[in-house]
Amino acid sequence: MSNSGAAARRSSSVTAEEVPDPQVPERAQRRTFTAKYKLAILEEYERAERADRGAILRREDLYSSLLTEWRHQRDRGALEALSSRRGPKPGKAVANAAEAEIARLRAELDTAREVIRVQGELSALLERLSADGAAMIESGR
Numbered sequence: 001m002s003n004s005g006a007a008a009r010r011s012s013s014v015t016a017e018e019v020p021d022p023q024v025p026e027r028a029q030r031r032t033f034t035a036k037y038k039l040a041i042l043e044e045y046e047r048a049e050r051a052d053r054g055a056i057l058r059r060e061d062l063y064s065s066l067l068t069e070w071r072h073q074r075d076r077g078a079l080e081a082l083s084s085r086r087g088p089k090p091g092k093a094v095a096n097a098a099e100a101e102i103a104r105l106r107a108e109l110d111t112a113r114e115v116i117r118v119q120g121e122l123s124a125l126l127e128r129l130s131a132d133g134a135a136m137i138e139s140g141r
Helices: 002-011 035-047 048-058 064-082 089-138
Strands: none
Touching: 035 048, 035 064
């Protein structure tokens, strides 16, 4: 009886072509879906009979939770929400640009303050030289 069990195991063994590659990619690639694709899948899924919905999810390799999220996006903002991208929001770029502008203006202000300081020192020096020159002219007479 044990021989027949071993024979059954050998006959159901998996071939080398059927074994998936064990190597995991260095970085997983996140799938992205266009708004048109999302709408098409949602429409097909909602038109399908309850029994056929699982087949659609398997065929497209999707999870029902993803469709739920797409449905919420569609309900919130139609195509605008469906085409929204993940990642940094546009406001971040504006904030970064504003910070760069502030830094540039601060550097410009520091330069202007330094120029004003040097001009003050130069004015004081010229005033002293002028006073010294006037004193020399007075003493020379």
